[in-house]
Amino acid sequence: MSQVTDLTEVSIKTLCSNEGALDYGTLHSLLSTDFKVSETELSRVLGNTEAFVVLNRAKSVGSNLAQGNLIIALTSVRLCRTYSKTSCNNCGFLHLCRRFVYDDCKPTDPKKRCTQSHDIHSPHNSAILTANGLGSLNTEELRQLLLQNDPILLPEVCSFYNKGSGRDGACSFKQSCKNIHICLPFILGTCSLGNQCMRLHSFLESRALFESCRLNIELVCDLPSIYLNICQIKIWKSASVKEKRSPRRKTSSDCKSDVDSENICLFFLRKHCSYKDQCKLVHFKLPYRWQIYEGTWKDFTNMEEIEKDFCDPSNKARGGSPPINFITMTSNSCKVRRLSTVSSVTKPEHYILTTEWLWYWQGDSIKWIEFGKQEELYGVASVTSADLENLYLTQSIETVEFRAGKYNYKLDFKGMLQINLLLGTCRGVRRRPRFISEQQMTREMYSKEQPGQGKDYPPVGKTAPTHWDLKNQPDIGYKLVQLQVPSEDYKQVESLFQKTMSNSTIRKIERVQNLPLWQVYQWQKEQMKKKSGKEVAEQLLFHGSKSSLPTVVCQQNFDWRICGMHGNGFGKGNYFATNASYADGNSPSPLSSRTMYLVKVLVGEFTKGKEADCRPPSKDNTLTNLYDSCTDNVADPSLFVIFDKHQIYPEYVIEYVKKVGFFQWIFEKMSGQSAATK
Numbered sequence: 001m002s003q004v005t006d007l008t009e010v011s012i013k014t015l016c017s018n019e020g021a022l023d024y025g026t027l028h029s030l031l032s033t034d035f036k037v038s039e040t041e042l043s044r045v046l047g048n049t050e051a052f053v054v055l056n057r058a059k060s061v062g063s064n065l066a067q068g069n070l071i072i073a074l075t076s077v078r079l080c081r082t083y084s085k086t087s088c089n090n091c092g093f094l095h096l097c098r099r100f101v102y103d104d105c106k107p108t109d110p111k112k113r114c115t116q117s118h119d120i121h122s123p124h125n126s127a128i129l130t131a132n133g134l135g136s137l138n139t140e141e142l143r144q145l146l147l148q149n150d151p152i153l154l155p156e157v158c159s160f161y162n163k164g165s166g167r168d169g170a171c172s173f174k175q176s177c178k179n180i181h182i183c184l185p186f187i188l189g190t191c192s193l194g195n196q197c198m199r200l201h202s203f204l205e206s207r208a209l210f211e212s213c214r215l216n217i218e219l220v221c222d223l224p225s226i227y228l229n230i231c232q233i234k235i236w237k238s239a240s241v242k243e244k245r246s247p248r249r250k251t252s253s254d255c256k257s258d259v260d261s262e263n264i265c266l267f268f269l270r271k272h273c274s275y276k277d278q279c280k281l282v283h284f285k286l287p288y289r290w291q292i293y294e295g296t297w298k299d300f301t302n303m304e305e306i307e308k309d310f311c312d313p314s315n316k317a318r319g320g321s322p323p324i325n326f327i328t329m330t331s332n333s334c335k336v337r338r339l340s341t342v343s344s345v346t347k348p349e350h351y352i353l354t355t356e357w358l359w360y361w362q363g364d365s366i367k368w369i370e371f372g373k374q375e376e377l378y379g380v381a382s383v384t385s386a387d388l389e390n391l392y393l394t395q396s397i398e399t400v401e402f403r404a405g406k407y408n409y410k411l412d413f414k415g416m417l418q419i420n421l422l423l424g425t426c427r428g429v430r431r432r433p434r435f436i437s438e439q440q441m442t443r444e445m446y447s448k449e450q451p452g453q454g455k456d457y458p459p460v461g462k463t464a465p466t467h468w469d470l471k472n473q474p475d476i477g478y479k480l481v482q483l484q485v486p487s488e489d490y491k492q493v494e495s496l497f498q499k500t501m502s503n504s505t506i507r508k509i510e511r512v513q514n515l516p517l518w519q520v521y522q523w524q525k526e527q528m529k530k531k532s533g534k535e536v537a538e539q540l541l542f543h544g545s546k547s548s549l550p551t552v553v554c555q556q557n558f559d560w561r562i563c564g565m566h567g568n569g570f571g572k573g574n575y576f577a578t579n580a581s582y583a584d585g586n587s588p589s590p591l592s593s594r595t596m597y598l599v600k601v602l603v604g605e606f607t608k609g610k611e612a613d614c615r616p617p618s619k620d621n622t623l624t625n626l627y628d629s630c631t632d633n634v635a636d637p638s639l640f641v642i643f644d645k646h647q648i649y650p651e652y653v654i655e656y657v658k659k660v661g662f663f664q665w666i667f668e669k670m671s672g673q674s675a676a677t678k
Contacts, residue, residue: 007037007045008333009133011052015073016141019225020148021232024054024069044295045333046071051133053236072229072236077132078150082424083116091417091426094125094146101143101153104216131316131327148229155179157187157231162199169199180227187227203227264289264341267556269353270445272477274555282339286438287353292322293335304437310338311435313360313368340433345389348523352444356434359388361418362427379405392431463522468513478514478554480653493598493652496540500581507593507655512554517649521600524646528604528628536602536628540651541576541640542583543597553597554653557645570609571616571630571641574648576601578638584658596654602647603640604628615643 014030015022022030024046031037046052053072079101080093097116099105105114119125120142129135129142137145147153158179164170171177183199185191191201203223265281267273273283282289290306291297300306300322309318310326317325322332329336344354360368361381369375372384381404391397392413401410401421408421416429436444464470467489469481483490493509528536545553558574576599577583583596607617609630616627628647631637642648 006133006332007031007035007041008048008051008330009136010035011042011045011071012073012075012134012145013136013141015071016137016144019222020144020229021070021072021225024071027071047293048330048333048335050074050076050328050330053233055232055236070232072233073145073148074233075132075134075145075149077128077134077146079146079152080426081152082419082426092128092415092428093426094120094128095122096120096125098153101146102215103143103219131325133325133328133330144226147226148233154223154226154230157182157184157227159184165198167198182227184231187224187231189228262337262339264339266341266351266353269341269441270476272555274552275559280559284339287341287355287436287441288433289339291337291339292331293337297337307433308435308437311432313358313430313432314366343389343393345386346393348520351520353436353441357385357389357431358434359385360430360432362429368430379403379407381409383411389431463519464513464515465518468511473513473515475515478512478517480510480554481513483509483511483652489652493654496598497542497580497596497654497656500579501584501656504584504656504658507657509655510653512650512653514554514650517557520646521602521649524644525602528602528647532605536604537606539578539601539603539640541578541599541601542580543574543576543599543650544583544585545595545597553650557650558599558648559645569611570632570639571611571613571643573613573630573641573643574645576640576642576648578640582638593655593657596656597650598652598654600649600651601640601642602628603631603642604647606631606634606637606640608632608634609641613641613643 011027011031014027018026018030028037028039028042031042046054051074053070053074055070055072056068078093079098080091080095082091083093083095095117097105097114097118100114100116100118105118117125120129120137120139126135129137134142134145156179158169158171158177158181160171161169161177161179161181162184168174168177168181171181180203181200182203183191183197183201186197186199186201191197191199203220263281264284264287265273265279267275268279268281268283269285269287273279286303288303288307290300290303292300305320306318306324309315309320309324316327317323324331324336329338340355341353342355344351344356347354359371361371363369363375363378369378370385371381371388374380381402383400383402388400388411391400398414399410399412401408403409407423410419410421411417411429412419416431418427418429419425464473469479473479483493489511490509494506497506498504525536525538543558580596584594605619605627606629607627609617609632613630616630619625619627629643630641632639
């Protein structure tokens with residue numbers, strides 16, 4: 001066994017040799033007998049939520065660990081589900097006899113030897129344990145860790161048994177139930193009824209169930225502590241999921257905690273982010289950013305080297321300085337993260353510097369083969385990297401079936417495994433980005449910024465609307481063209497505006513000519529058309545805004561988090577009105593010049609929205625078949641809520657003033673002064 005030098009590893013080993021869990025004070029004391037460990041260092045290590053569960057039993061205030069905190073060993077390592085049926089040499093799961101884990105592999109016939117592995121240090125198992133920081137565990141310690149973490153080893157506590165009244169609670173299976181019938185509060189040590197409790201308080205009374213699992217009596221005696229850990233881990237995970245999902249009120253000081261803050265701003269990379277400090281995305285010089293957590297997230301100095309190693313699918317880790325485990329995303333005992341630009345499949349083809357994710361499966365050797373690519377010894381997979389990336393980002397899809405050569409396969413996104421449906425063999429799957437150096441990034445930006453250069457940027461004249469004034473039209477950025485009063489464009493906009501705004505005077509109307517935004521809008525229109533199989537409903541709608549925002553909107557489109565929703569009750573997105581008077585209510589400065597947009601909007605198929613909606617509702621209760629937008633009234637809409645800015649093109653900017661009488665002017669003037677003094 002190798003010498004234990006890593007604090008994370010020795011902490012896990014100490015916990016597993018003490019029934020899988022210890023309070024913080026005891027753990028610190030045991031570690032301090034062999035190592036000089038400061039509380040600050042140990043607290044940082046125990047903050048790794050992939051290796052430890054920390055329960056605040058003492059109800060102490062603050063984030064610092066206290067003596068009463070319970071620390072439980074956690075792992076994602078699991079036994080191979082198909083090992084007993086077939087061989088799967090290249091899977092990422094342990095190849096061990098399940099009865100060996102139960103410590104009960106004792107054949108009744110001495111002539112029959114177990115054909116499955118009992119060796120936790122076999123080359124296959126050792127590689128997995130070492131990669132997960134578990135290489136120093138002995139058999140008993142690994143057994144403890146697996147039993148409290150791997151859900152296939154022990155049956156769950158029946159939740160229905162613990163509800164309702166009667167001998168079996170609400171469980172309809174009763175004696176045939178495959179889960180354990182035992183009092184959950186008893187396991188957690190919170191049952192105050194004692195002998196008066198109608199639920200079972202002994203694992204021995206479920207012995208028949210355990211005998212079917214071939215558990216020996218010694219292990220049955222250890223079950224109270226094992227199940228206590230199992231239940232506490234389950235409760236902790238459930239609380240963690242709720243915390244991640246629960247909405248919280250954002251302030252200006254924590255805007256960078258937004259989910260989008262893990263994406264790097266494409267506009268900033270191209271030196272064109274008009275939102276500047278207000279941008280919710282990360283501003284960084286590269287399309288990727290590697291950081292280590294040491295109290296706060298800190299940048300690595302050699303990001304390009306790390307990125308190059310990570311892009312190679314054969315690399316589980318890098319051994320240089322610093323060492324990084326790409327599977328667990330840790331460096332020694334510290335968390336590591338990779339920020340990047342959005343996936344290339346979510347943007348039109350002409351978008352540069354998006355992250356192109358490639359999907360690989362492992363061949364018989366150490367070679368990794370990209371999906372959809374021809375390989376001499378194997379058939380071509382019927383799915384490509386782009387296909388898998390689109391499905392992966394859907395999140396609701398956990399598996400996908402495909403064909404390669406003469407076999408059918410299933411890809412498990414959660415386990416990152418490729419399973420042969422006929423033979424049952426498993427192979428590892430990895431998702432890694434295509435490498436791009438800083439020099440390549442600069443070259444790509446330069447080539448795309450030259451007019452007519454690059455296959456992804458068609459010449460301006462072939463993609464712009466025919467009525468645009470293309471003189472001095474930039475390929476990147478936008479141009480405002482003031483409409484002449486007698487022109488057809490001017491008359492159309494004026495007519496739509498004054499239907500409900502006859503008490504206003506238009507000062508000027510400008511057409512927004514932003515070629516990249518126009519191309520994205522047309523691309524989105526085509527995607528929606530392909531999806532629905534019919535023409536997409538498109539409308540001209542109004543949006544009132546601050547006069548300070550036109551530059552931002554014309555450059556990068558609408559973002560409700562910065563421009564404001566200008567509505568409520570029907571979803572969290574960009575609000576657009578069917579008439580100008582509604583939008584006028586959202587334009588400030590009643591006595592000065594106001595700004596309003598007339599916007600092309602792909603409303604598509606819509607339904608009535610709800611205030612909490614962060615995206616359009618589903619048409620059929622699935623997560624993939626969604627409406628395109630929301631409205632206040634399906635039969636007679638007065639507004640639309642758009643969640644995807646690719647469905648929006650800000651076509652015209654209208655500058656206007658409202659006609660007011662003398663007394664109204666005095667009233668609004670005094671109201672403004674009164675508000676200013678509050």
